[in-house]
Each structure stands twice: as C-alpha cells, then as structure tokens.
Amino acid sequence: MRSCARRCGRGSLPLSGILLLLIPPFLLALQLLVVGPRLPRDTRTGVEEEVAFSVISIEQDRNSRQRGSPSRRPGLEEEEQEEEEEQVEVEDGERRELARAYEDENEMHSRQMGPRTLEVQPWAADEPSFTAELDRIITYITRPQLNCSRVLSPGQTRASLPPADSPCWLLCAEDWLLPAADRPCVAYSFSMDGLDADFLKTVSGLGCEVHSFDPSSSSASGGHLGNSLASNHGDGGVVRRHKMWLEWRAPRKRRKKTRGGLGSVSQTLADIMASLGHHTVHFLYADLLSAEWRVFQNWIESGTLQSVHHLVAQVHLQWAGFEVGGTNEEVLHYWFSVLQGLQASGLKLVHSSAGEGHSVLKQTVAKGHSSYILSWANTG
Template structure:
C-alpha cells in the first residue's frame, strides 16, 4: 500500500498526494538525486520540434507533430505566456510566426494593448480566486490553450499544484515551464528534503494528468535550496506535452 501523505491544499479541489520518500527516511541527497534525474530525462520523442529562432540547441522546444504551420484558420491555435519584463519575447515571436492567437501576460506593463493575433495583458496568474488560470481562460473565452509558457519567479510550484487540483491541466496541450530551485518557492514550507519531495510530487502529478516530459534544459546557477550542487542547475526550462488522458 502506498505510504503517500496528503499535502495541505488551499482552496477547493483534489489534494496533492506526496510520493513515497526516495529513501527509507527523509534524505536531502536521495530526494535531490531522484528529482534532478526525473526532470532531466525526456519521456517522449517528437518528429517535428519548434525551437526559438529555429535553433536546435535552443533553451526550449515544443512539439508540432500533426500541426500545419503557420496556422491559417478561423480558429487558430491559442497560446498564453506569463513572464515578467518581456523575457518571453522569443516564445511570443515563434507563436506569432506559427499563426497562433497569442496572449502575453505581464503585470509590469504600463497598459494593455492588442493588434492582430497578439494581445498584451497587464495581468498575472496565481493559484487563488480571479487570478487562477481557469478564470482567465473563461474570461477570454478559451476552453483550451494549445501552448502555454510560464516563468513565474518561483510561484510555479503552487500554481502547478492548483492546476492539478482543479482540473485545469486537462485544458492545456503543451506546457513550457521555467522552474526555480534556488529556494523553496512561494508558500512552500518544510525542510529541504520535504521541499524536494513536494516538487517531485508535483511533476509526477503532471505525468498522472497525461503529460510526458519532452525537453529539458538547465539554466544559470548551480545552487539548489541554497546548497551548491555541481552538475545541477538553479533553473530548468521544461517542456511537457499531453500524450494521453488523465491516468
């Protein structure tokens, strides 16, 4: 029988079940090794990848198998991007080149704007209330988002947890996430080993929701939870693609 424990969850929805400990007792080293191995190992192959600036060594990739790009239909693909200070410019440009309807969210903007297939929103995503992704999608009239990019400056863990809890993950086809590992993240409590176990449980919940890891690239820094970890990275750019329905 699984010895998973329920992690406290804010708001309504299904609670996240924590994965069993990587070792017989809490261990930072064991949890770290398991987590890094998991987020560094792609699970699915794609015959046609879309890179930033057509660079096969780029910091991210999306799978466009089955897509005819650029899309030129009455209802094109829908893309969302959440990032501060326009750090998502390459992603937005590629989505526009692909013919998608693109929504760019950045609360640092002075004003909202829109032209053609690009709309810029002075807004952000959270795991609570009207700022939840499901509420944003409903407001914009989107039942589904085909390509979603987010760099939430360490809020990604609670946001992903909430999407698993309320079913929002089922409305996303591909997910590009920058994860930040130098500290635990907003409202993520516990010892370092507990935090790593929580992170691992969140990414495994993506797997249970029908996603497979497509692409993984390490970013700047080599500290995780303030520990120097040679060979690891403080940030990772992770691309997930939906390959099946929730398990």
C-alpha cells in the same frame, strides 16, 4: 284524552326538565360575555378591516434589508441609504458575474478527467534524505519522456528536425500534437523579464490568438484597463497584452465600486480562460519567478492542465518558492510530487535546458542547477 296523555306523559314538564332546557342557553350567554370582548373588532361590528402580517425572513441580512425589514437603524441618512443600495447592487452584479465565470469553468472542467488532488509520493529512501530526493528530481527533469521527430525551435515557425545544439526550449511538432490548420489556435505567455520574445514570435507566426500577461507592464493593448481581459478572436498573430498575473489560491470575494473588468490583477488560469472564452490553450509559456510550484499544484487539482496542450515553464530550485515551507527534504519531496502530478495530468517531458548556477535550496550542489526550462507536451 287518556290515550293522548299516555303517549305524551303529563301535560306539564317537571322542574328537572325545565332546568335541563335552561342550561344550554345559560352557558352560551356566559361564553359570549367572557369571550366576546376579546374578539377582533370586525368580528363584533361586522366591519371589514385589513389584517396586519409579520413576515419573518430566513435569508441573509442583505436580502432582509432589501425587503424593508427593520434591520436598518432608525434615522439613517438618505446618503447612507443610497450607498448601501449601491453596495447591494454591486454585490449582485459580482455574484452574477462570478456565477457566469464559474459556469464556464465548470463546463470546461466537466470534460476533464485528470486528478483533482495532489498525490503525495513516497519518499525516495527509507527515511527523508536530501541527497536521495535531489537525485530523484534531477534525474526526472533531465530525461525526456517523449521523443519528437519534428520540433519547433525558439523564434521558428517551421517544423524541423531536432537541432544539434540544445536550445532553451522546444515544442513538439508532431502532427497529432499540433492544432489543425482550420481550427483556431490559442497561446498564453506569463513572463515579467521579456525572455518570452522568441516564444511570442513562434506562436504569432503560427497564426495563434496570442495573449501576453505581465503585471509590471505599463501598457495594455486594445485601449482597455490594464487588468481587463479582452480577446482578439479572428486576429491571429496579434499579441494582446494584459497587466495581469497568475493566482494559485482559492478565489476570494472581490469587492469593487465600478462595473466593467474583473477588478483584480491576479486570476487563476481557469478564470482567465473562462473570461476570454477559451476552452483550450494550445501553447503556454510560464516564467513565474518561483511561484510555479503552487501554480502547478492549482492546475493539477483544478484539472486545468487537461486543456493545455504544450507547456514551457522555468522551474527555480534556489529556494522553496512562494508559500512552500518545511525542511529541505520535505521541500524536495513536495516538488517531486508536483512533477508527478503534471505527468498524471497527461504531460510528458519533451526537452530540458539547465540554467546558470548550482544552488539548490541555498546549498551548492555539483549535479544540479539553480533553474531549468522544461518543455512538456500533453499526450492525454
């Protein structure tokens, strides 16, 4: 007994030991009394219940409305709900349609190595000068840069020697500049005055797939809507007409309520080519009624010119042109920069034909004309 008492101490615990043993149960009971009422009911009762979640969306409002978030005001009428869902569906269709168009356009642009911005050229003289700028432009647009031993004249489908007289335009018919006989040929014409008849006759005679664009046209071929785009692959020589025109501005969001068609009478050349499934336009005629300068700039900056092999275009010098501003000297300076951008994109001047009148920016000049028809070939 004595040895047992020595190992274990006294037979009963002291008061301090008893208090130490009682403190942990007391604290646990106190914690249960304070925290217990705040526990979820299923924790206290053992009954399983669903847990409610709040989902916070970081997407745009349209997507949040699709997912049923409370962004729609209470009491919205059923008719308004259907209209909103229809608008969402239309916008989704537009997004997919534009994505496909831009995908095709990017695929085309990825193979192009031309400049992407218009490079502003130095002034012709030490300071802005109307005479110096005009002389430089007239010299540039009246001196061919590429001599062709064989040409296609207006309305002719057989290559021949350059004619003695000066026609309004010429196509360089060197073998290395013409499409191969076993390859498809594509031609576009943008004209509102019907002066492209000889061009259409020439490219149709070559067996090209031909598309004529005129927003004032009262009819479009193929039974499609006037501003729809439909190709005529495998139907060479037939002119497909479209009630559509060229756009030079950045694409804007286009809203439409009906499916089918692009929904706009104005498209960039890259958009038109992508919609028709064309990566190359072998022959292009453009009489754009003073919009040519901005359109040319768009072609230069987008790289679209890399896909155009022959270009016949009328340039107008009577006034600055659509969305072109500044002093007369600045306008001439801009025009020359655009012409240099065409050359940097691979175009070389083949032929120049002067129009009537001697008015340049509303000033009468002796050495220049009011308009010119210029023919280029892409040697790039």
